[in-house]
Amino acid sequence: VSHPLVSRVLSGDTRAVARVCRAVDDRLPGYRDLLRELHPHTGRAWILGVTGSPGAGKSTLTDQLLGHLRASHERVAVIAVDPTSPFSGGAVLGDRIRMQRHFEDPGVFIRSVATRGALGGLSRSVSDLARVFDAWGAGVVLIETVGVGQDELDVTRAAHTTLVVVAPGLGDDVQAIKAGILEVADVFAVNKADRPGAEAAVRDLENMLALGALSLAQVSPPASHAVSGRHARRPGGGGAEPREGWTPPVQKTVGTTGEGVVQLVESLEAHRVWVESTEMGQDVRRSRAHAQLVAMLKDAVTESMLSRLGDPIREMADRVEARQEDPYTACERLIERFRT
Ligand SMILES: Nc1nc2c(ncn2[C@@H]2O[C@H](COP(=O)(O)OP(=O)(O)OP(=O)(O)O)[C@@H](O)[C@H]2O)c(=O)[nH]1
Numbered sequence: 001v002s003h004p005l006v007s008r009v010l011s012g013d014t015r016a017v018a019r020v021c022r023a024v025d026d027r028l029p030g031y032r033d034l035l036r037e038l039h040p041h042t043g044r045a046w047i048l049g050v051t052g053s054p055g056a057g058k059s060t061l062t063d064q065l066l067g068h069l070r071a072s073h074e075r076v077a078v079i080a081v082d083p084t085s086p087f088s089g090g091a092v093l094g095d096r097i098r099m100q101r102h103f104e105d106p107g108v109f110i111r112s113v114a115t116r117g118a119l120g121g122l123s124r125s126v127s128d129l130a131r132v133f134d135a136w137g138a139g140v141v142l143i144e145t146v147g148v149g150q151d152e153l154d155v156t157r158a159a160h161t162t163l164v165v166v167a168p169g170l171g172d173d174v175q176a177i178k179a180g181i182l183e184v185a186d187v188f189a190v191n192k193a194d195r196p197g198a199e200a201a202v203r204d205l206e207n208m209l210a211l212g213a214l215s216l217a218q219v220s221p222p223a224s225h226a227v228s229g230r231h232a233r234r235p236g237g238g239g240a241e242p243r244e245g246w247t248p249p250v251q252k253t254v255g256t257t258g259e260g261v262v263q264l265v266e267s268l269e270a271h272r273v274w275v276e277s278t279e280m281g282q283d284v285r286r287s288r289a290h291a292q293l294v295a296m297l298k299d300a301v302t303e304s305m306l307s308r309l310g311d312p313i314r315e316m317a318d319r320v321e322a323r324q325e326d327p328y329t330a331c332e333r334l335i336e337r338f339r340t
Pocket residue numbers: 053054055056057058059060061083084085086087088089090094146191192193194195253254255256257
């Protein structure tokens with residue numbers, strides 16, 4: 001017998017969705033059972049990550065994408081991770097204003113998640129929520145997260161397609177984005193194209209992608225790219241051979257006017273098709289699912305081990321502090337307890 005909330009979510013009841021979201025956020029008793037029951041009804045939504053530097057225009061573009069995608073999907077959801085940014089000074093309010101026109105639309109569900117205090121790990125909270133929206137019938141789940149810090153980048157692992165938003169003149173050129181973020185990009189938007197420096201940013205990105213393709217093609221055969229990196233890149237040159245890999249396209253946009261957004265949606269859709277219809281795309285999907293399961297497992301194992309160990313951790317910490325024990329041996333001894 002399924003939980004009444006579950007059948008309400010499945011029938012598209014947004015109030016039930018809100019209640020399940022709260023249960024998931026706060027890890028209320030029984031939330032796991034809800035997710036378990038929803039799980040068989042998931043797998044249809046396109047999970048679209050939007051990341052990039054603070055203030056690059058992620059929310060503005062998310063709002064634009066929402067408008068376009070809503071036209072072809074009955075339901076669309078947005079998860080905004082930690083919308084409190086010191087850069088826009090906007091906090092949740094800013095995002096609400098930016099996405100205001102969608103707030104009264106019953107086919108749109110917008111949910112914010114705080115980075116701090118996310119119970120059981122940020123990326124797990126976000127993928128749990130994405131599952132709820134998927135079961136609700138969202139054709140697309142947009143996840144906006146700032147691209148700094150490992151936790152935030154991990155969030156994009158839940159996505160099938162990740163858009164990286166870059167803006168010129170934020171000190172936000174290619175140097176600044178290469179740490180980690182390049183790896184997660186399936187599509188680039190050079191936003192604020194109405195400002196000087198956009199062309200240069202596009203060129204820099206394209207050069208960097210070309211270099212990346214070259215070095216990857218040299219070090220390993222295409223089939224292994226999907227496993228080692230986030231995705232394979234097109235081997236350079238060979239015109240006649242089938243080119244199954246994916247090179248992230250770079251699209252100029254003006255978030256505030258919507259310029260370039262149609263083309264951006266096309267690029268994103270093309271990536272979706274690539275993931276769904278090619279062997280390599282399926283590899284990417286499998287390796288992401290694997291990475292996600294490992295991440296969940298880590299959370300779960302850590303949580304249960306720490307709670308089972310309890311007091312001895314503190315006792316051991318005191319011994320380490322008093323130099324009666326070194327921390328390496330201390331860890332080994334604590335782990336020993338599980339072997340017996
Ligand atoms: N000139 C110009 N301004 C833009 C463009 N896109 C967004 N903005 C402005 O840039 C500021 C930041 O936009 P947001 O969409 O809040 O950026 P964000 O990346 O979501 O910011 P955080 O979530 O705080 O990291 C806002 O004042 C927007 O109006 C654009 O294409 N051109």
